[in-house]
Amino acid sequence: MADESPLIRSLRAAVAAAPGDVPLRLHFAELLLAGGRNDEAVAEAAVALQHAPGDADARALMVRAMGMPPAPAAAPTERAPGPTGPTASSAPTESSPEPPVGKAPAFDWDAAEQQVQDVVGPRFLEEPQTADGEGAAGDADAWDVDAPGAVRLADVGGMDEVKDRLEAAFLAPMRNPELRRLYGKSLRGGLLLYGPPGCGKTFIARAVAGELGANFLTVSLSDVLDMWIGASEKNIHDIFETARRQAPCVVFLDELDALGAKRSRTHHSGLRNVVNQLLTELDGIASGAGNEGVFVLAATNVPWDVDIALRRPGRLDRTLLVLPPDATAREAILRYHLRERPIEAVDLGKLVKATEDFSGADLAHVCESAAEAALLDSARSGSVRLITTKDLLGAAKQIKPSTEPWFAAARNVAMFANEGGLYDDLLAHLKRKRKL
Numbered sequence: 474m475a476d477e478s479p480l481i482r483s484l485r486a487a488v489a490a491a492p493g494d495v496p497l498r499l500h501f502a503e504l505l506l507a508g509g510r511n512d513e514a515v516a517e518a519a520v521a522l523q524h525a526p527g528d529a530d531a532r533a534l535m536v537r538a539m540g541m542p543p544a545p546a547a548a549p550t551e552r553a554p555g556p557t558g559p560t561a562s563s564a565p566t567e568s569s570p571e572p573p574v575g576k577a578p579a580f581d582w583d584a585a586e587q588q589v590q591d592v593v594g595p596r597f598l599e600e601p602q603t604a605d606g607e608g609a610a611g612d613a614d615a616w617d618v619d620a621p622g623a624v625r626l627a628d629v630g631g632m633d634e635v636k637d638r639l640e641a642a643f644l645a646p647m648r649n650p651e652l653r654r655l656y657g658k659s660l661r662g663g664l665l666l667y668g669p670p671g672c673g674k675t676f677i678a679r680a681v682a683g684e685l686g687a688n689f690l691t692v693s694l695s696d697v698l699d700m701w702i703g704a705s706e707k708n709i710h711d712i713f714e715t716a717r718r719q720a721p722c723v724v725f726l727d728e729l730d731a732l733g734a735k736r737s738r739t740h741h742s743g744l745r746n747v748v749n750q751l752l753t754e755l756d757g758i759a760s761g762a763g764n765e766g767v768f769v770l771a772a773t774n775v776p777w778d779v780d781i782a783l784r785r786p787g788r789l790d791r792t793l794l795v796l797p798p799d800a801t802a803r804e805a806i807l808r809y810h811l812r813e814r815p816i817e818a819v820d821l822g823k824l825v826k827a828t829e830d831f832s833g834a835d836l837a838h839v840c841e842s843a844a845e846a847a848l849l850d851s852a853r854s855g856s857v858r859l860i861t862t863k864d865l866l867g868a869a870k871q872i873k874p875s876t877e878p879w880f881a882a883a884r885n886v887a888m889f890a891n892e893g894g895l896y897d898d899l900l901a902h903l904k905r906k907r908k909l
């Protein structure tokens with residue numbers, strides 16, 4: 474954002490470096506709100522609430538940011554009915570008198586969903602036991618992908634190979650200092666997750682974070698790069714310093730591609746400095762004793778654009794391909810996205826078969842479209858009906874797996890630029906799929 478103030482920028486980076494620091498996040502949200510950026514303030518307050526459910530300050534801030542009159546503390550989820558003027562005077566005023574909450578067209582979707590929720594039959598064909606009638610305790614929370622820390626590796630459906638590698642690369646050595654000492658150097662350095670978009674790289678990293686708690690620093694590189702000159706390098710340094718203090722600690726560098734293309738192609742000298750700083754920090758990890766127990770996990774969709782210097786031995790020298798979800802993973806993902814929707818006798822097996830090569834994001838899209846179709850139907854006919862297998866299969870048919878273009882590009886790289894066997898995993902996968 475070009476017009477972003479330095480204060481907001483550095484706060485944003487600070488929040489990214491310490492995602493669990495609720496007061497810091499709320500301070501940031503206050504500033505956003507004061508700047509009239511209500512939507513962003515709402516989003517920050519929401520994240521704060523995930524970290525500290527029920528936090529009164531976060532709740533109050535969210536209410537203010539949404540332009541609603543403060544609700545009684547007992548009923549936080551209730552939507553305020555009736556006309557409400559935005560309280561933040563600097564907020565851009567909308568022409569419609571609607572409350573600025575979500576997309577509420579003429580048809581009352583909430584009421585409709587509520588109505589059908591009362592008449593829900595067996596949700597899945599072959600699995601009638603998961604009662605979601607009362608209070609949805611324990612388990613349901615584990616599925617809350619939006620709450621960092623709440624996702625555990627067990628929540629990642631399928632993908633056993635990926636999980637095993639992560640267990641060996643980070644989790645076992647973190648839990649077991651003896652093991653770390655025993656294997657010493659070979660456990661240092663970093664692991665680069667790569668694969669088509671929407672297939673769970675970020676999600677998996679969050680699951681690792683859930684396993685490790687405080688010893689996991691998430692950094693989205695695009696946030697670091699929002700900084701003014703010189704600040705990005707300092708930020709990167711600070712992040713790694715924090716990691717060293719908290720060792721054993723995993724630093725997760727998400728969206729590594731934000732660093733741009735290979736250094737030679739990166740004309741912007743600021744970016745080059747950032748890459749250099751990252752190299753310095755990674756080397757620190759590889760050599761100095763002070764860096765013992767600092768592991769780096771990174772993710773990208775375009776590994777071939779990642780500066781080759783970043784991938785030298787001791788840096789991000791190991792790669793891990795995150796493929797589109799297998800059948801088990803697809804089932805888990807579908808279950809997750811259908812968990813709160815009014816569905817009836819859904820044949821998951823069929824749906825799983827019909828969604829091969831779909832990414833996690835595609836699957837979410839399928840569920841969304843099916844829900845839309847059923848609700849539109851209900852609105853049209855005036856009588857509410859549940860979402861069926863047919864809706865879902867229909868939606869799946871309409872949606873092309875978004876991973877295809879990625880594989881087309883990746884195929885060329887794997888075939889013609891597989892230096893040092895960097896893409897052996899990918900080649901093996903393409904061979905299995907007969908796409909070579």
Ligand SMILES: Nc1ncnc2c1ncn2[C@@H]1O[C@H](COP(=O)(O)OP(=O)(O)OP(=O)(O)O)[C@@H](O)[C@H]1O
Nearest residue numbers: 629630670671672673674675676774802806833834
């Ligand atoms: N194995 C899985 N189990 C459960 N949910 C999954 C799994 N894989 C992906 N998902 C779901 O798919 C969504 C998209 O995944 P995610 O954002 O992690 O993809 P990504 O690889 O980081 O994509 P991008 O490259 O675009 O950043 C997640 O929010 C999650 O709900």
Ligand SMILES: [Mg+2]
Nearest residue numbers: 674675676727
């Ligand atoms: Mg991601």
